[in-house]
Amino acid sequence: MSTRERQEEARLRRKARIRGRVTGTEERPRLSVYRSANHIYAQIINDQSGTTLAAASTLSKELEGRNGHGGNIEAAKAVGSLIAERAKAANISQVVFDRNGYLYHGRVKALADAARESGLHF
Secondary structure (H helix, E strand, O other): OOHHHHHHHHHHHHHHHHHOOOOOOOOOOEEEEEEOOOOEEEEEEEOOOOEEEEEEEOOOHHHOOOOOOOOOHHHHHHHHHHHHHHHHHOOOOEOEEEOOOOOOOOHHHHHHHHHHHOOOEO
């Protein structure tokens, strides 16, 4: 088993442990983050009804004209601000944060901080 496979397996174990405790409700939906090497994605999910209430990523139309790489901290900050805007549009002010097994560091932390600065509470 390669190092990359072991890292991904460890992330999936952390993800399962976190998801056992973190669920999105009508009052406080779940803000889930996924990151790849080139992009970062965020979704606000109501787990009770199984619906996605808002989504944003570096592939979103609003961020399309932005120069630079989509897999860096600046891109994560832009996605955090965008997801907070879309949450406000959907009348969502409080969420529970799901880091999806990733360490709370770097791009994941930048997205969370930008969402908080834009008015999302968690």
